[in-house]
Amino acid sequence: MFARLTSVLMPLALLASMTANATPVELQRRNDSITSVCTQIVLIGGSTLQGTCRPAPGQGEAISTINLNLCVGERNGDLVAGGGGFVSPGNCDVSGLFLGPIDQFILNANCTSVSGFKIGSQLHLDQAIVSNGGSLACA
Secondary structure, three states, X not given: OHHHHHHHHHHHHXXXXXXXXXXXXXXOOOOOOHHHHEEEXXXXXOOEEEEEEOOOOOOOOEEEEEXXXXXXXXXXXXXXXXXXXXXXXXXXXXXXXXXXXXXXXXXXXXXXXXXOOEEEEEEEHHHOEEEEOOEEEEO
8 A cells, every 4th residue: 555655646746846847938929029019910912021029128119010921831731930921922812910818919811832722821920020129020
């Protein structure tokens, strides 16, 4: 009986000691996240992102725009961070820009896969776009 109890309690004690010294994971948004410094974020013409951004707390806001083709690409029907374009070659038809559950903007598009079929694809824009001193920029 004691051996069985020890075999159950030892792993629990080890787990407790490991978690006591663990570094907490940061779950907050990045400081350069577009949703942390920009408001009125809109998609214009399917490939231009515009937002009203502030360079630093307490400073005035300014309108910033960026061509998403510079920061978003398409690979085999999937939207990916990194340039290369997704609209300009005609590979993707943008279906919208949506605010996700954790204040992240999600770009939705239907893109052509290697097999020639249109498939739905999404990309969290925080993977591709940041705010650099109040200006929208590629990540």
